[in-house]
Amino acid sequence: MTHTVLVTGVSRHIGARVASVLAADPDVDRVIGVDTVPPPSLSRDGGVPLGRTEFVRVDLRSPDIAQVIAAADVDTVVHMSLVSAPPRSGGRALMKEHNVIGTMQLLGACQRSATIRRVVVRSTTAVYGSSPRDPAVFTEDAEPGESPSHGYAKDASEVEGYVRGFARRRRDVGVSTLRFANFMGPGVDSPLTRYFSQPVLPRVLGFDPRLQFVHEDDAVEVLRRMAMEDHPGTFNVAGDGVLLLSQCVRRAGLLSLPLPAPAFGLLGDLARGAGMVDFSPEQLRLMCHGRAVDTTRLVAALGWKPKFSTGAAFEDFLRSRGLAGGLPGAVLDMLSHMVAR
DSSP, X not given: OOOEEEEEOTTSHHHHHHHHHHHTOTTOSEEEEEESSOOGGGSTTOOOOOTXXXXXXXXXXXXXXXXXXXXXXXXXXXEOOOOSSOOTTTHHHHHHIIIIIHHHHHHHHHHHOSSOOEEEEEEEGGGGOOOTTOOSSBOTTOOOSSOOOSHHHHHHHHHHHHHHHHHHHOTTSEEEXXXXXXXXXXXXXXXXXXXXXXXXXXXXXXXOOEEOEEEHHHHHHHHHXXXXXXXXXXXXXXXXXXXXXXXXXXXXXXXXXXXXXXXXHHHHHHHHHTTSOOOOHHHHHHHHHOOOBOOHHHHHHHTOOOSSOHHHHHHHHHHHTTOSSOSOHHHHHHHHHHHHO
16 A cells, blocks of 8 residues: 655654654655654764654644645645753743644645645653552543643643544544653653753652653554554553652662752743753642553553663663662662652
């Protein structure tokens, strides 16, 4: 079967990797990568080689994306363009426009296309929120204890609503929604990887949240399979197991600084203003209550499971940043208590 795949968000690491692996597949005739800026591999900054991917500069908020899909007879769309933190210029308003309005325009173009047969959408487990009323483990059908009301999680929830509407209107199109845990790995740049790259890690006093990660290699493989195979539905994607934040701190060999929640939030505002780390309100809730998801549905559908557990994904990230090892846990605990005083 002829495949012409359009991948959005190719200027970012995971999007570029997905485009690259699809371009290397002999069953794929064309890969068209779109974004508002060229991928690093096409600029002076280096980056992921895109192979035979054809780059087209398109702002998803404009109707131009419909022309790209029509001109290339695209049959598969992999939507990777959701951003998880506000850009330094434009802030939260621009982020919401890009995520929500951009997705609406893309789905509208897909709905009008006679060639589209498959749509794969990157979403996030953040749609489940983080609250003290959460279940121990979220399945895809579980309702959040508190619906997301801010930032990336709220955008993703709205995007998923538009995706469900598209799936109802175009029942001939296979639609897959992938709710990824936090990406982790050597090439990942996210609010959470920036957090774990700080010399001292602030924590919310009295909380030790459970965290789940998905290694970038496994994320790319899931997206490749979903683009090439028919697996409609909604799927959680995460590595096996969980890590407590305290375990992450010990494995990183870093000091932690327990802070009352209001102080943590104030520090987050300062760090965000300085462009260092995005401690958004949703990040604060995650650092209090954590989140874990069940991946049984994904494993059953693909007959495959992620190679990296949550712990292994985090260890690979630490090695890439030169953070693995560090001081013994007992020494770290003693120093952390001293810093807290």
